Structures are given as C-alpha cells and as structure tokens.
Amino acid sequence: MSRRVVIAPDSFKGTCAASRAARAIAEGWTSVEPDADVVLRPMADGGEGTLEAFASAYPEARRVPVRVTGPAGWPVDAAWLLLPPDDDAPSGTGVVELASTSGIELLGGALRGRDASTLGFGQAVRAALDHGVSRVILGIGSSASTDGGIGLLTALDARFTDRHGVSVPPGAAGLDELDRVDLTRLRALPERGGTVLGDVTNPLTGPRGAATVFGPQKGLDASEVARADAGLARLARLLDADPDAPGAGAAGGTGFALLAWGAGLVGGAAEVAALTGLEGAIAGADVVITGEGSYDAQSADGKTPSFVVQRAREAGARIVIIAGRVADDAAAAGIETLSLTEIAGSAEAAMADPLRWLSEAGRRAARAEQG
Template sequence: MSSSAPCVLLAPDKFKASASAAAVVAALADGVRHSAPGSVVIGRPIADGGDGTVDVLLHGGYRPMGVPAADVLGRPRVTVVATRGGLAVIELASTCGLAQLGSRREPLRATSLGLGVALREVLAAGFRDVVLGLGGSASTDGGLGLLTAMGARGLDVRGRVVPPDGAGLLRLTDLDVSGIDLPVGVRIRLACDVVSPMHGPAGAATVFGPQKGASPTEVASLDAALVRLAGVLRERCGADPAQTPGAGAAGAVAGAAIAALGAEVVDGAVFVLTATGFDEALATADLVVTGEGSWDAQSLLGKGPGEVVRRARQAGVPAVVVAGQIDAGSLDGTGVVMGVSLAEVAGSVDRAIVDVLPLLRGAGVAVGELLLRDR
C-alpha cells in the first residue's frame, strides 16, 4: 500500500431479491468510511448482462431512453435502454424477463418478442451499435419472438404463421427471413455469461427449461424443436448457430440472433467492467471488494464478481468477497484475502435477506479495518 490515503474499490453485483448493486455499494461505503474515515472510496457497481445491467450503466454515466417494447407475454410496455453516443444497451430481463412473472411460469407462452421490439426501436432511432443483455430470460422460444419483431415469420408444416413463443416454436418447420432488413453498418452484440449450445444435453431447453417451468415432456419437445430450428436457420440464413458457444443463451435467442442478425456473443461481465471504467479504477486501488447474493464455484465462471477477482489478482490488488452466502471451499485458491458471509454473521439466510443493508454496512466496517491494517 502507498503512504497516501488508502483507496478501496467497491465493485459488487446485485444481491438478488435483496439489494441493487448500487445499494450494495452505498452500504459498504458507509461502513468503510466509518472505520477508515480518511480513505478514498470508489464505487463501480457491476453486472454481467442480466438483471441490473442497465441500472449499472446508468449509474456509470450512460443516459436513459424509454422505448416501446413488449412484456414476457407479448403485451405492450415501455422499457429503459442505456445509451452513450451511438451505443444502446437493451436488457432482456427488464424487458421480457422471468422476474416479470413472479412465482408464475409460462414455458410455452413466454416470448422474446419484447426484446425484438426494443431492438427495432433503437435501430429506428439511429443507433448502430447495440448490446443485448441476455440474462434472466423467461422463454424458450428459440428467438422466434425476437426475429418476428424484426420482420421474420415462423411457419408451420402447412405454411401458416405460428405465434412468436414457445408453443409456436414447437410447430415451426420453416422461417421466412425476407422481411428482416437491418440498416447498413449495424453491430449487434449479445452480452451473457452462458456458453451453452442451442440444443442437446447442455442446451437451452435441457439446462434452463425446468427453471422456466417446463415439464420433462415439454423440455424434450422444446429441445427437439430447437434442433429443427437450428437446421432451418442454417438453411435460410447460411449460418449454423448450433456450432457457436453461447448460442443457447436466453432460450436460444442468441442462436437466432447469430444466424439471422449477424450478432456476436460477448462476455457480459467483461463488457460491463470495460464500459464502466473498472480497470482505470483498479489501477488506483489498494483493495477491491466484490460480491453477490450467493458465491460458489460457479461465480468464477463468467460471472461479474469472478471477473473482478480475476482482474484484481492479475493486477496484484488484494480482493475481498462479501456475499449473502459463501460455499465452503469456494474461495480456496482465488487469492481472496477475506470472505464475509452475511448469512453466517446474521445466523440465517432469512435474517441476512431482511437485514441486508445493515449487514453490508458491518461488512464495510470490516473492510475499512482491513484497509488500514499494517499501514
């Protein structure tokens, strides 16, 4: 550590169903300033393409823009897009995501139509660099909703138009993409933390279908439909999305966008950290703090907090993980110097959820004490 005022970088993700990433930063910062009043505190809330991505970007200086969209069942609504210059970022989770259904699940009625409506609107507004954050999807429609909004038509064996949802995907045997007309120079990126293929044992329906409410029979039917869709996309668009890692993201929305819209998959956490100036802030930090609702071995595989830990270790900056829960052994070998489990401090997961902000403030106090240690 330097002889000047110590600097701590706070870069947590949201604590799902408890606190936004910005709220986590604020609570931690309050605790750090209490125990280390002379310290410099830098807040960089993070996300990985899922729920909260747009909020994090707005916190980082992007501008909000309301655009027409549609919800998870295709009903008209407005969503907020984060913009900067010619770049627009659309978040599927807040447009037509799983959270909108609450405890309900609609595996065959849910649609990605709203994402396509929002994309169509931002392109009409003149944006030519668009990022689609794909986390938090409610549908397994193979991107049929997205492509329908962009001008495509899904057809059944008799040539009739099918609905743009999971049920329509089950009937689809052909796809008319002649109505898709993208402006010249458009770049579409798909931000996610999923590397799943479109179909198969590790595919969109098999892995994620059950959490979206699909029964074993529906999962098998949807997976077979995605096999069929991949063949149709290969024939009609000249690209084979089934061969692209991440094509299964968001119920295979990614695969459809890759084949029919020329989209490219990017690491959601890397995109957000770059967009919010994380590396510049890390270069000035003596300590970095990250976290999320639940830290486990999967946190290091494409998730935002794992990327923070990786970059901190690469830069030689000590890292702290604060999480609602921390799986035993999951911090081993990561280089993390301290882990704080709110559930362990509170005595239960339920209490940690109820008291998340004061518990985070207490964690911040411990971080401030660590920051001052050995100075």
C-alpha cells in the same frame, strides 16, 4: 495519500441490484474512512443489472423509457440506455437488457415454460434502432423463455409461420408448429453492429443445449424439454447460423437468433469490464471488493466475481468478497469473505434489509483494513 477502494459487485439476485449494492458498501466503508478514494464499478454478465452497470459507469448516459410486451404477454414498463456518442459510435450506443423486458423475474414465480416469449426484448431493441443508434449492446441473461429468439426477431419484422402460412404462437409452443421463416423485412443491425453479452457457452440443442439444461428452470417438464429441443433443431435448419457456436443456447436460444441477425457473442463479464473501465479503475487499487448473492465454488470458477478477483490479484490489491451467503467450499487463499447471513443472523434477516447489511459489511471491511 488516501486509500483507493474499488467496489465491483454483481447483483444480489432477487434482492438488490449491483449498483445499489455498490453504493451501500461504499457508504459503509466511507463511514469508517471518509477520505478514501472509492470507485464504484458495479458488474454484470449480461443478465440482471447490466443496464445499471452501464448507467453507473457512464453518468451522462440517458434512460429511454419503453413499454413492451412482457414474457407472459402483459405490458411491462422498461427502459433502454443511450450511451453518449464516441468515435466507435458517432450516434451513440443503445444498451438493451433482456432481463428487464423478457426476464424470468418478471413472471414473479409463475413460470410459463411453453409460452413465455422474447417479444418484449425485441421491441426494446427495435426502439433503440428507431432512435438511430450506431451500435447496440445486448445483455441476454436471466431469460424466461425457450423460444429460440423468435419473439425477438418477430419484433424486428421477421415472420415465422406454420405450414399453412399462419404466424406461429409465442414461446416454445410456436417452435412445435414452425415450418417457414421469412427474413425479407428483417431490420438490419446498426452500422457499427451489435455485441451480445452472454453468461453461458451452451450450444442451441442436444444434451448441453438450451432446452435440456435450462428448460426445467423455466418451467418445462421432461416431455416439454424434448419438444422444445426438437423445435430448436427445426429452427436451426431454417436460420443461417451455427447452432453449435458457444453461446447459441444462451437465453433459451436467443443467442442463436442474434447470431443469425449478424451480432457477435462475447463473454458478458469481460465485455462489461472493458466497456465500463474496470481494469483501469483496479490498476493501483489498494482494496477491491466484489460479491454476489451466493458465493460458492462455482462462483470461484468462471462467474463474475472470479473475473474481478483475477484482476485484483494482478493489481496486488487486498480482495474482499461480500455475499448474501458464503458456502463452505468457497474458501480461497488471499480472499477475505463476509457473509450477510452471518452478519444479520439469518438469511431471512439479510434478505429483508440487504442494503443495511451491505453497508455493515462495508464498515467491517474498512475496520479490518485499519487493523
């Protein structure tokens, strides 16, 4: 009987999407064991790679191209994913990813903390609604902005104005001037609702809020963080949602805007796993391989690889983690690790040709299986 190998990595952020990483690892494994029953289930938690994870799990899904306004205001060519109809969504499900429409990677390192916007994400959501989908699944990780989701809701026909009735500017800057919100023309959720995939549980405001915790990563200095936090508090008084709800602060407050729209927030990794059939794939597996760009103690405590590891343990499978870098504090009983940095000889070499070294890691994992 052929060995069953499930390959379920997260993305190697900035270098390789989860789906490409999974294929490269599989190529390495099958070069050693051609008869292995290899199942690919690339993972995501709502951030970069979410669309690819669904596309890999649903071969019949269709990409629908869309041109949107990127986080800095220039056009971005993106796509949303149309999943086939089923009993829960008779007109299909639209999967939309913030990372590819309003994500921080689209800025190319030129952060725009004050004026980056979620408008493009909202335009892609609107395109899915215009198509007539029965429900939407929205991945909101990897955002570039701290605009409280006002760009998103503006694209869905909400209006955010200052005290003179003039539309506020995009981004966190617009929150400074926000005085009034008009939701009378806001597009409704599709008939089967919306599910939001998030990777954090932070509230909207305060010491654990969107601006304080994540604003510096997006280019806000200390004074701008304070202004953005005050602006988000102002938004919280104008929209009917709980700013303290877990995940309200996700994606610079986009989680809060989506709660106000009526969508439900869930843990991204668990939901992606459920929707792509990860647990069914792992049941009866002999080997489970996961990984990400940098594997450390934080990865082992709540991030996507830890979710996969837990399911693999429950199935009694051999567990292998392949990562660009494996930190000294990441050691755990019963888990084998392979570092692309060590295999390639340096981090620079690993990042220059990640697919080559992922394939080599897959080969090494398979050879170790054979003893």
